[in-house]
Each structure stands twice: as structure tokens, then as C-alpha cells.
Amino acid sequence: MLSSVELCAGAGGQALGLEQAGFGHEALVEIDAHCCATLTANRPSWNVIEDDLRRFKEDAHKFRGIDLVAGGLPCPPFSVAGKQLGEKDERNLFPDALDIVDAIRPRAVMIENVRGFLDAVFFDYREGLKRQLSQLGYVTDWRLLNASHFGVPQLRPRVVIVAVQRDHADGFEWPEERHQNPPTVGKVLRDLMAEGGWPGAKAWAERADEIAPTIVGGSKKHGGPDLGPTRARRAWQMLGVNGKTIAETAPGPDFVGMPRLTVQMVARIQGFPDDWKFVGRKTNAYRQVGNAFPPPVARAVSAQIKEALSGRTARLTA
Numbered sequence: 001m002l003s004s005v006e007l008c009a010g011a012g013g014q015a016l017g018l019e020q021a022g023f024g025h026e027a028l029v030e031i032d033a034h035c036c037a038t039l040t041a042n043r044p045s046w047n048v049i050e051d052d053l054r055r056f057k058e059d060a061h062k063f064r065g066i067d068l069v070a071g072g073l074p075c076p077p078f079s080v081a082g083k084q085l086g087e088k089d090e091r092n093l094f095p096d097a098l099d100i101v102d103a104i105r106p107r108a109v110m111i112e113n114v115r116g117f118l119d120a121v122f123f124d125y126r127e128g129l130k131r132q133l134s135q136l137g138y139v140t141d142w143r144l145l146n147a148s149h150f151g152v153p154q155l156r157p158r159v160v161i162v163a164v165q166r167d168h169a170d171g172f173e174w175p176e177e178r179h180q181n182p183p184t185v186g187k188v189l190r191d192l193m194a195e196g197g198w199p200g201a202k203a204w205a206e207r208a209d210e211i212a213p214t215i216v217g218g219s220k221k222h223g224g225p226d227l228g229p230t231r232a233r234r235a236w237q238m239l240g241v242n243g244k245t246i247a248e249t250a251p252g253p254d255f256v257g258m259p260r261l262t263v264q265m266v267a268r269i270q271g272f273p274d275d276w277k278f279v280g281r282k283t284n285a286y287r288q289v290g291n292a293f294p295p296p297v298a299r300a301v302s303a304q305i306k307e308a309l310s311g312r313t314a315r316l317t318a
Contacts, residue, residue: 002306005029005063005104007053007071007097011038011278011288013270014072014112015046017298022306026066029056035288037279053096060103067309069101070110070302072293098132101163108172108305109133109163112293115144117159129161139169149177150296152271153188154212158293160301164308171308175300184209185239185269192265196250204259208239212269217290227261246286263289271296 001024006015009028012035019025029049030036036050049056073093101109117126130140140163147156164172186205194201213235216228227236227243236243240258247260261269263278263285271294278285 002067002309004068004070005060005066005100005106007056007069007100008073008093009035009039009048010072011035011292012042012276013272013292013295014070014298015039016272016276017293017295017300018068018070018302019043020295020299021302023068023302026063029053034280034284038277038288041279042276053093053100057096057099057103060100063104066104066106068108068110068302068305069097069104069106070298071097072112073097094129098129098136101133102136105136107165107168107309109138109161110302110305111161112298113159113161115157115159118142118144133163137165138163139166141174143174145177145297145301147271147294147297148182148211149179150175150271150294150300151178151182152269152294152296153182153185154215154269154294156214156294158297160297162301162305164305168308168311171311172304173308175304182211185212185241188268189261189265192262192268193250193259196255197253198251198255198259199253200251200255200259204240208241210239212236212239215266215270215290217287217292227266246282248282266290270294 001022003026004018004023005026006018006028009015009030015025015028025046027047027049028039029051030039031050031052033050036048039046039048097111133140140161142159142161144157144159147154147158162172186208190201190205193204213228213232216232226245227233233243242258242260245260246266247262250262251259263282264274266286267276267278267289268274270289270292278288280288
């Protein structure tokens with residue numbers, strides 16, 4: 001089994017995908033106490049470190065020599081929903097992540113971020129990142145991947161950055177994307193929508209015949225337990241879902257109207273297994289789910305990294 005250190009681990013979407021691909025976690029670093037509680041509740045054996053990345057990097061050298069440094073760095077610096085301040089945003093943790101990579105010198109690096117990272121305004125920043133990683137001995141590439149191409153019933157485009165040490169770089173290739181439609185929201189959630197005894201679940205599932213729009217988790221300062229901004233809520237309404245709030249339970253036998261989703265339903269749309277539990281009240285639990293990297297995408301990419309590090313041949317464009 002290959003080893004990894006997970007940065008900004010959140011509620012474990014990427015960490016779970018890495019585990020499924022055959023990586024063992026030496027450490028998972030996360031500043032949010034609720035996320036740390038979720039990680040520990042699901043995997044008591046994991047070494048979960050509740051700390052700021054900027055402090056953790058001072059001790060990162062203790063993990064020198066592990067195979068992979070992975071993480072989902074904060075999205076607001078590059079998100080089109082924000083001001084896109086990039087390197088000027090105080091939440092930008094790319095420099096700290098590079099310091100950690102320098103201290104650990106893993107054989108590979110995998111970082112997830114929003115598609116805004118690829119906007120033209122960040123061209124110089126991307127090239128600077130590639131140059132810094134090259135100076136550390138890595139060949140770097142990035143790609144915009146859509147979760148729906150990996151079986152996730154959701155439109156969720158995310159940028160994944162992969163850097164591999166030069167002596168393994170020729171062994172990496174991006175995972176093959178499926179271009180057939182994933183299951184619809186209705187097919188994915190019908191059983192959960194019916195578990196409270198709602199007789200309208202079958203008809204609802206037939207109406208919810210598309211995949212979901214992007215799940216939006218929000219932040220501590222902005223966003224609550226809803227399914228996103230006005231445009232996203234309209235898309236949910238077309239699927240027969242009330243996106244203004246999240247429900248505590250599935251609709252009951254006497255329910256009339258447009259149902260809401262529960263945290264478990266949203267988690268399934270994100271690609272989490274049903275036995276993955278989220279610690280905290282509804283708002284906090286939903287935020288953990290909404291901000292997660294879908295495990296199936298993380299698994300697909302990290303499996304290719306594992307193949308590269310195991311010596312199989314492929315190609316990464318320098």
C-alpha cells in the first residue's frame with residue numbers, strides 16, 4: 001500500500017477516494033473541528049491532525065518520503081463566485097502547500113480546486129506554480145474533470161493538478177472519462193425519498209429524470225443549508241426539489257408538496273457511500289458534504305497516480 005498525507009481533508013471525500021485506490025493515510029490535516037470529528041468517526045484509525053496548514057508545515061518534514069501529498073485547497077481565491085483575488089487572497093494556501101511539498105518531497109502531488117483556477121486571469125499564476133514544482137523535481141499537468149464523467153449524478157467540474165517526480169512522470173496518464181450519462185437524481189434517490197413512507201416517491205423519481213446541478217456547500221461566513229444560489233434552486237425545482245432548505249428526514253406518509261433533500265441524499269449525490277456519517281447539526285453537516293471532492297473522481301485520478309508510481313508506462317506531457 002502506498003502512503004499519503006492529506007491537506008485540507010474536509011469531511012473526507014478525497015481521502016476516501018485515495019483509500020479506495022489503495023493509499024494509506026499517514027496524516028490528514030484539517031482546521032475545522034466538525035470535519036475532524038467526521039473523519040475520526042468514520043475512520044478511528046486515521047491520524048487526523050486538527051491544525052492550520054500554515055502551522056502544520058513547520059512539522060511537515062516528519063513525513064518526508066511518503067508517496068503522495070494530496071489536498072483540496074480553499075476555492076474562494078479562484079472561484080467565479082468570489083472576487084478571484086488569487087495570490088492576493090489571504091485564503092490562498094498554494095504557497096503553504098508548496099512549502100509542505102518541499103519539506104516532504106513525496107513522489108507525487110494531487111491538488112483539487114475549482115474550474116476558475118483555469119481562467120485566463122490566472123495564467124501567470126499557473127505557470128509560476130508549474131515552474132516552482134519543476135524546480136522541486138516534478139512534471140506537472142492539470143485537467144478539468146467533470147464528476148458526471150465518473151458516474152457521479154451531478155454537474156461538478158473541478159480542476160485536478162497532478163505533479164509527478166520526473167523519474168515516474170512517464171508512467172502517468174489521466175483516467176478515462178465515461179461519456180454516457182450517469183444515473184438520474186430520481187434513480188439515485190428514490191429509495192431514500194420513499195423511506196419515510198411517502199406515496200409520491202415513485203412519481204417524483206420519474207419526474208427527476210436529469211442529473212443534479214452542482215452542489216454548493218457555502219462557507220462559515222456565507223451560505224446556509226440550501227442547495228445554492230437562485231439559478232441552482234431553479235434547476236432543482238425543475239427536478240421537483242425544494243432547494244431553499246435541507247430536510248431533517250425524508251417526507252412522511254401525509255406529505256404534500258415539493259420535497260427537500262436530506263444530508264444523506266446530498267451525500268449520495270456527491271458520491272459518498274451511505275455508511276459515511278457526517279458529524280454535526282444539519283447546517284454544518286450539509287456544508288461538509290457540499291464542499292467535498294466526490295470520492296469516485298478522487299479514486300480515478302489517484303489510481304492512475306498509483307499505477308505511475310508502481311512503474312507502469314503511460315505519459316504525462318511536460
